[in-house]
Amino acid sequence: MKLNIAVLPGDGIGPEISEQGVAVLRAIGERFGHEMTFTSGLCGATAIESVGDPFPEDTYRLCASADAVLFSAVGDPKYDNAPSASVRPEQGLLAMRKRLGLYANIRPIETYDCLVDRSPLKTELVRGADFVCIRELTGGMYFGEKYEGEDRAYDTNVYTREEVERILRVGFEYARRRSGHLTVVDKANILASSRLWRRIAQEMAAQWPDVRTDFMFVDNASMRMIQEPGFFDVVVTENTFGDILTDEASCITGSMGLLPSASIGEGTPVFEPVHGSWPQAAGKNIANPIAQILSAAMLLEHFGLVAEGAAVREAVAASLKANVRTPEIQVEGGQVYGTREVGAWIAEKVKSI
Numbered sequence: 001m002k003l004n005i006a007v008l009p010g011d012g013i014g015p016e017i018s019e020q021g022v023a024v025l026r027a028i029g030e031r032f033g034h035e036m037t038f039t040s041g042l043c044g045a046t047a048i049e050s051v052g053d054p055f056p057e058d059t060y061r062l063c064a065s066a067d068a069v070l071f072s073a074v075g076d077p078k079y080d081n082a083p084s085a086s087v088r089p090e091q092g093l094l095a096m097r098k099r100l101g102l103y104a105n106i107r108p109i110e111t112y113d114c115l116v117d118r119s120p121l122k123t124e125l126v127r128g129a130d131f132v133c134i135r136e137l138t139g140g141m142y143f144g145e146k147y148e149g150e151d152r153a154y155d156t157n158v159y160t161r162e163e164v165e166r167i168l169r170v171g172f173e174y175a176r177r178r179s180g181h182l183t184v185v186d187k188a189n190i191l192a193s194s195r196l197w198r199r200i201a202q203e204m205a206a207q208w209p210d211v212r213t214d215f216m217f218v219d220n221a222s223m224r225m226i227q228e229p230g231f232f233d234v235v236v237t238e239n240t241f242g243d244i245l246t247d248e249a250s251c252i253t254g255s256m257g258l259l260p261s262a263s264i265g266e267g268t269p270v271f272e273p274v275h276g277s278w279p280q281a282a283g284k285n286i287a288n289p290i291a292q293i294l295s296a297a298m299l300l301e302h303f304g305l306v307a308e309g310a311a312v313r314e315a316v317a318a319s320l321k322a323n324v325r326t327p328e329i330q331v332e333g334g335q336v337y338g339t340r341e342v343g344a345w346i347a348e349k350v351k352s353i
């Protein structure tokens, strides 16, 4: 297969992990005989600094004409501490999602047996936790009408039937392919937008009689997720709730540096880690490249390259088992490996799977 991949390294640890994601894809290309081309583009703070726009038109064109985007991270503390800045790195990511029509963000939460002791949760809760969060990505408060005055400000959490139906469809289909359990997370006791979600989900549930659909308020869901993560199989929710819940969910596995995601919809799909740009670690060779590498696995699987995706996953699992790990998940007294070393180990490993 020929794959033309746009690579957006972004900011902070982005470039380091991006390099490892690309290395693993190259290794897969070699091992399985696929022709992959990689073209880099600017985004985030890096793009603001060089061209004044966090998602420049050139980058949009690069993404729009690619088969897939391998994205890393954006964000810089310079902007976090300047609420009045008119351009912000995060706007680049939002612009990319919106312009490419990526309304569904798929965030699988998988745990590794050899890492259960790294989780802040009790081992018996973590073992076997395995669910997928499907986060709506181009609607809600992120994109609704905003007002920012001196003494008053608001964001509008707006959703249309069409937006809700298409994301719920993704949820029902995922649930059907997995164990048939879908949890729709909302705040229907308070929010009108949530009541729309719930009404539509109830209507649609009749078309998926094989899926057991339940509804949960987001405050309750956030508690349940750490009290009994094994309860969940497929979670579908709106943009803001999904953002928050998936950060929480990422802790279950033991490191945020392990979780990949896929953003899909109308245009070119984007594959990106759930974690952010971790600016404090930039250039230190300590960031875990696995979330990026597993995002590359999701990219391969998106194109039906199942054996290739499985090879990446197997190599990742082998690296963890062999204690080839970055500092945040290294066993006590174990040898610490850097971003580059972990990436290189996995890239080498896929060649022999």
Ligand code: IPM
Pocket: 074, 075, 090, 093, 094, 243, 274, 276
């Ligand atoms: C994420 C991130 C982004 C979001 C930021 C960087 C705009 O936190 O992908 O979860 O809030 O969607």
Ligand code: MN
Pocket: 243, 244, 247
């Ligand atoms: Mn987030």
